[in-house]
Amino acid sequence: DGGITQSPKYLFRKEGQNVTLSCEQNLNHDAMYWYRQDPGQGLRLIYYSQIVNDFQKGDIAEGYSVSREKKESFPLTVTSAQKNPTAFYLCASSNVKFNYGYTFGSGTRLTVV
Amino acid sequence: RKEVEQDPGPFNVPEGATVAFNCTYSNSASQSFFWYRQDCRKEPKLLMSVYSSGNEDGRFTAQLNRASQYISLLIRDSKLSDSATYLCVVIYTGGFKTIFGAGTRLFVKA
Numbered sequence: 001d002g003g004i005t006q007s008p009k010y011l012f013r014k015e016g017q018n019v020t021l022s023c024e025q026n027l028n029h030d031a032m033y034w035y036r037q038d039p040g041q042g043l044r045l046i047y048y049s050q051i052v053n054d055f056q057k058g059d060i061a062e063g064y065s066v067s068r069e070k071k072e073s074f075p076l077t078v079t080s081a082q083k084n085p086t087a088f089y090l091c092a093s094s095n096v097k098f099n100y101g102y103t104f105g106s107g108t109r110l111t112v113v
Numbered sequence: 114r115k116e117v118e119q120d121p122g123p124f125n126v127p128e129g130a131t132v133a134f135n136c137t138y139s140n141s142a143s144q145s146f147f148w149y150r151q152d153c154r155k156e157p158k159l160l161m162s163v164y165s166s167g168n169e170d171g172r173f174t175a176q177l178n179r180a181s182q183y184i185s186l187l188i189r190d191s192k193l194s195d196s197a198t199y200l201c202v203v204i205y206t207g208g209f210k211t212i213f214g215a216g217t218r219l220f221v222k223a
Contacts, residue, residue: 042200042215090156101147101202102211104156
């Protein structure tokens with residue numbers, strides 16, 4: 001079955017560390033996205049990518065970086081510059097041409113220890 | 114004013130009740146509309162697309178009013194398993210600007 005896979009499910013980061021969250025999809029979707037969700041709040045866009053080797057900043061890109069070397073993969077790095085990284089991170093993909101909405105991965109819960 | 118606004122909730126309803134969620138959007142260039150359901154500590158999942166003609170899927174009915182820039186979701190005969198947060202999603206022309214509402218939490222009680 002096609003889908004979108006995020007790993008790990010839970011991640012603990014020490015102060016000053018960079019960590020990378022994985023996102024892989026086999027839906028043949030062109031567009032991929034990273035969102036952050038804080039408790040009781042809505043989703044906020046971090047980065048998105050429409051095609052391979054291209055990506056754009058979202059509303060809260062500071063302290064994050066991404067790459068899109070393959071259509072299937074869109075990893076997110078949470079750098080030490082992100083001062084409050086504890087949150088639920090969601091990766092999504094979409095077929096923009098047909099606009100059927102987003103498919104989300106199951107998320108990564110990141111905690112700073 | 115937020116680009117997409119939902120009822121703040123939470124809604125507490127008994128089993129079997131009918132519950133309505135409302136969502137307004139501010140940008141008339143909005144093109145596509147969806148309702149998502151998010152269970153606690155899980156990812157959002159697509160519930161329904163929303164069309165101007167209205168669409169129904171079992172106990173769920175979604176409606177779009179472009180003139181008033183308003184979408185709605187109606188759940189009839191609510192079940193305990195309907196308890197979740199319902200997110201309104203608006204996608205603008207071009208498909209790369211998507212706004213999620215903050216969500217409305219629903220609690221269905223026995």
